[in-house]
Amino acid sequence: MNAVVLATRNKGKIREFSEMLQNFQLNVLGLDDFPEIGEIEETGVTFEANARIKASEVAKATGLVAIADDSGLEVDALDGAPGVFSARFSAPNPTDEKNNALLLEKLQGVPYEKRTARFRCVMLAYAPDGQELCADGSWEGHIAEQPEGDNGFGYDPLFVDSISGKHSACLSRDEKNARSHRGKALRKLLEDWPFFWGRVKHS
Numbered sequence: 001m002n003a004v005v006l007a008t009r010n011k012g013k014i015r016e017f018s019e020m021l022q023n024f025q026l027n028v029l030g031l032d033d034f035p036e037i038g039e040i041e042e043t044g045v046t047f048e049a050n051a052r053i054k055a056s057e058v059a060k061a062t063g064l065v066a067i068a069d070d071s072g073l074e075v076d077a078l079d080g081a082p083g084v085f086s087a088r089f090s091a092p093n094p095t096d097e098k099n100n101a102l103l104l105e106k107l108q109g110v111p112y113e114k115r116t117a118r119f120r121c122v123m124l125a126y127a128p129d130g131q132e133l134c135a136d137g138s139w140e141g142h143i144a145e146q147p148e149g150d151n152g153f154g155y156d157p158l159f160v161d162s163i164s165g166k167h168s169a170c171l172s173r174d175e176k177n178a179r180s181h182r183g184k185a186l187r188k189l190l191e192d193w194p195f196f197w198g199r200v201k202h203s
């Protein structure tokens with residue numbers, strides 16, 4: 001079977017990837033299978049650059065095709081922040097809870113119609129021979145004034161889906177995967193997957 005490794009340590013992403021890849025003939029490994037790979041520094045200034053850094057480092061270290069996702073939340077009232085810094089928004093010791101609290105603090109007094117935002121995801125597959133495949137996805141919504149829901153991860157309790165009006169953390173797994181930035185990017189990536197896989201030199 002085709003083996004690929006997911007270049008992420010985010011448990012929420014791993015769960016979503018695994019659900020969406022269930023019906024594909026892929027043996028999906030994770031970084032837990034390669035404990036020798038340390039922290040990967042995300043020094044890029046775009047989602048694409050960071051996805052390439054993560055996927056290429058893991059592909060080179062494992063000799064396998066690696067898939068990375070770099071994603072984040074862009075809030076219009078904050079000029080696109082936190083963007084590529086979404087995971088590190090409340091640095092030096094960021095957690096999802098602190099990131100959400102900081103976001104609410106920065107948006108204090110901003111009315112609902114000006115709280116527009118989107119999740120973005122760039123997903124990139126990188127082969128040890130240097131070939132790559134890249135796809136992106138975005139998901140439009142608003143930032144709520146109060147968190148709601150227990151599903152998902154990251155900013156899901158505060159992100160309100162523009163179509164259903166529901167907080168992302170209140171959506172079922174299937175509902176989120178159907179409309180999310182990650183779901184869209186992965187479905188695009190998989191459309192071109194057979195062509196990419198056929199071109200890659202497999203050792």
Ligand SMILES: O=P(O)(O)OP(=O)(O)OP(=O)(O)OC[C@H]1O[C@@H](n2cnc3c(O)ncnc32)[C@H](O)[C@@H]1O
Pocket residue numbers: 007008009010013042069070071072073086087099119152153154155156180182
């Ligand atoms: O780099 P890896 O190991 O993949 O894990 P990470 O959590 O650091 O991932 P990113 O660098 O791509 O940062 C993405 C952050 O954006 C937020 N985010 C991305 N997708 C999200 C989603 O579907 N729901 C909620 N928050 C999301 C969340 O805070 C993530 O930690």
Ligand SMILES: [Mg+2]
Pocket residue numbers: 042087
């Ligand atoms: Mg990261």
